[in-house]
Amino acid sequence: MESAAPTEKPQKQDKERKDQKAAAKAQKAAAHNQQSAGGGKKKADDMALIGITVAKADDLSEWYQQVILKGKMLAFTDIPGCYIYQPASYRIWEFIQDFFNARIRKMKVKNCYFPLFISEANLQREKEHIEGFAAEVAWVTEGGKNKLEKRLAVRPTSETAMYSFYSQEIRSHRDLPLKMNQWNNVVRWEFKHPMPFLRSREFLWQEGHTAHLTQEEAGKEVLEILDHYASIYEDLLAVPVVKGTKTKNEQFPGADYTTTIEGFIPAVGRGIQAATSHCLGQHFAKMFDIRVEDPNQKVKEGEARDKIYVWQNSWGFTTRSIGIMVLIHGDDKGLVIPPRVAEIQVIIVPVGVTAKMKDADKEALYDQVESVRRTLEDADVRVEVDYRETYNTGYKFNDWEMKGVPLRLEFGPKDAAKGVVTSSRRDIPDPAASKAELPISSIATAVPALLEQIQNDMFARASAEYAAHRIIVREWKDFVPALNDKNVILVPHCTEGECEDEIKKDSAGVQAEGQEVDVRAPSMGAKSLCIPAEQPEGGIKEGMKCVNPKCGKEAKMWVMFGRSY
Structure with missing residues (x-):
């Protein structure tokens, strides 16, 4: 149902209520x-x-x-699995783009664009890498009425597409570092049950690809990007994350190592991968022959320096972030959008406007509403007014609450007489607790301050809930019960792949009621989410054993396990 609020004052309306x-x-x-x-x-x-x-x-x-x-x-x-991003969600994506672009440009990363299609020969150059995507690659086999001699892949990711170019572009150590990023769409033809934003066949993302002279330079960038990803979630989306490194079992195909930020969906107690930053090492450089002369090698005059392979990184952030935000903050009334990414931060709803109100009184009230709107716009608040006269006030309140607008301002004759507006915060479920009166004289500072308070409170609540559901488990007998209580768990682990597989198998079984989001998905065991950068209790104590009783080996790290999307 159409609900965009007119931004112009309504004229006298002769039409009947819209046809419900x-x-x-x-x-x-x-x-x-x-x-x-x-x-x-x-x-x-x-x-x-x-x-x-x-x-x-x-x-x-x-x-x-x-x-x-x-x-x-x-x-x-x-x-199936392909969706339309409406303005409300795409605006969030634009805020993310603006935030991230500002930071990577300071790192001298430049935006670019590479073709959607990748030749099969190019894609197959790196078999280990493509194995991770093989089942999800969509292929183009016909062009118009003609069958293609060689089929084309619709990009699932762009390493193989971009690195042929890198091998041509990088001729000398003076061409390094080469740092490129693209905002694009990718296709991964998943056959699982689609879940909008979280698991779709086409999604939007950014993918950064960089080449460096040294391992140290590459490693520094990996962590810097991860910090920026964490900031997007925490500073924009009010979503807490845990930074860490993936285990060998879970790292990106073809990477030396993968760093990650891991979120948590309290409603089902599942972890969710939020974004990743990979150090690819020299793996792709060797495959695509991306080499330069070693500038640090001392040679005699006239002698050529040895050629060395560059060190590469790739990193990506997707529209999955929007779905995570919705699942964490939404409530039974609908969306709850953090102010920093809300398309509309404040909706003004005129109240007390009745059919018996004189036109002059209505016009005067609307003039005051317009004055409040202009004041807020001048204070860089994204504000609209709901002048729809074909809907009652209760409908309007519910409509904007369902859309998650962070702050509603009500203004009627009684408010005008007192020189105030009545505010209602979307993030506080209790109607009485959410309301306050704000003097119109201080609206330009009071509203921005209140929006910041809403942003901070949303993050604080989500952080406290995530922290309460990260449980330390030392013994196997407590492992599955902790999972069934909708937790992710931190366990001492040997970090070996076979042991990790065994844990996943042995922790599978009947889940607690309400655990499944997708009722068609099989009951799942716990997989490793990450090795947290901040280790509990200062790290593994000497003599501590792996949590898996079948393993018997010394634990090396605390590893976060959980059921996962």
């Missing part, structure tokens, strides 16, 4: 499209209802899809 049946019909059509797109178990009748019709705690999958559809974040298409 037509709106319901449109929502039913959207629900039907979702069903045909494999988007879930939506019923058209449910979609026609106003508001979120299921509690987050009762059915997370149903709740999630209602929230993103009715909150105008996303729309379904007739291709």
